[in-house]
Amino acid sequence: MSSFEEYRNKNGYSAKSIRVQNSHVNRLKSWCINQNINLERINYNQALQFIDSERERGILNQSIIRGINSIRIYFDYLLEIGTVKQNIIKRIRIRQNGKKVIPETLTPQQLETIYHDFMNIPEWEHKTQTAKELHKRNVVLLGLLVYQGLTSGETAKLETNHINLAEGKIYIPSTRKSNARTLKLQANQILPIKTYIEEFKPNPYLFPSKKQSDMICKIVEQAKKDHPEIIDSRQIRTSVIMNWLKTNNIRQVQYMAGHKSIRSTEQYRSHDLSDLTKQLELFHPLR
Template sequence: MDFKRYLKEQGLSKTTIEAYHYNTLKFISFLDQTNTEAETCSAKEILLYVSYLQKKGVDAVTKKMQLYSLKHYFSFLIEHKKRKDNPAKKIKLQGTQKPKIYPILTPQELQSLYENYPVPKADDKRSHHNWFTGYRLSKERNKVILGLFVHQGITTAEVSRILVDDLDLRNGKIDIRGGRIGKDRTLELKSNQILDIMEYQYTTRNELLKYQEQNTGQFFLSTPASGKTKVKESGTLSIYKRLTEELKEQNPKFINFLQVRASVITYWLKNYNLRQVQYFAGHKHILSTEMYLINDIDDLQKEIENFHPIG
């Protein structure tokens, strides 16, 4: 019952709690066959258990859920000082969908992308060119968007849905509209991005409004296409190809904004419980959040690979 209470404290649903508890009991029964205790078992025993499940014809998704259950169970044992490590945490199963598509950027690398993104000043030596004002305004806008990727982990689609009324700078918060595949949520803004957002909202955006053919409540505004003087209608920003190229110049490890989001979610999972991270990420289902747990892989994975691979 203590384990169930622990799962409830992690914010998991009643159905998930019952499933994880049942899965854990099955694993303990497996250990009993070899007189092994959960408090002393290693990654090898877990892999043997996965192999046992495979021989019984258990599908890949069910095996993955078994592993998630054990990760929670060993975290529970650690919290109650019954063991010091989590042997299930670093194991990944071959032959299942791999959520780790991208190499994860560290929080320091993410912050560096944001802080070092170059924004020209109004008195820049290029300011005499006709194109410069639009260029400067777009760079000021792009840095604010980059801050939302790096700090709030939102998607490119969510950027285009942000309205002026979604900002609450007095309380340092922003409402994110999840859309068809995500959930609405309210996220805290970081202190080091609020000043950039304020400057954009009250200065840069007012200048960008002059280019708009129609008045709009959309927060992020476009600059006119080459040779044009007005933006006919607000829509999805077409800035990400160029912004991606700029960020790759800053850090060759940068791939795209899906990588940034995966990195942010992975960092959250180290610092918050699953239900909190599900909310921050806007995931409709807890499984979508748990898929990122496998990103937390370090030297222990090399040890695991010394055992036979599990398909």
């Protein structure tokens, strides 16, 4: 029987996500002990009482949603090992207040410059030979962020045979949160990917590392030194998707982004108000 941590490692959760999930699950466990409730037999109404108690503590709605998502994962684990017969937490849906917060986006030109500057970091900046070699891998990873808008969960599942350099395409397998799709590689990605595969010979995974999210955070932090306009990898993905929406229809972007629901894609479109704002200022100027 696997532990909860082993279950999450198997499903590709990062060390940071696991720590946050543990905090949320432990909060529920403490509440159940105080209420004399058997956690493994908690019912729907009792779960709602727990949510009410979190609100009474002043916990924000968004934080409660994240907590319930963590608890849902825990009950998926309990279901898998046969401790519970159903995941009652999946029945809980908490309405979010307001729209999804979209960070300031980067233009295609900005993303192009970020990738170009990172790729051409002078060799003398790499303090060791290992750092110099790993930079080749990091260039490939950053390219997949700024051109294909991949997440750390998706880069973790990439295999070497998912790359088709002859056709200039990459297959992105599905994850818990995204659909599989095939995307075009940009011309300036081809040589770095070819060099990386030939020199590192990764097999079967393209980036053999258990901590993809940590690795990507370090790459983004390095790129941020020359480009302080970068916030994080989420901002990069958001920018890619919103830029796609300016030149493709929403169904195409849903496919390219790997969104399982069209609603996920619509959230980005509803925030892309730049053209509308310009029109309003032109025809209805503020007095």
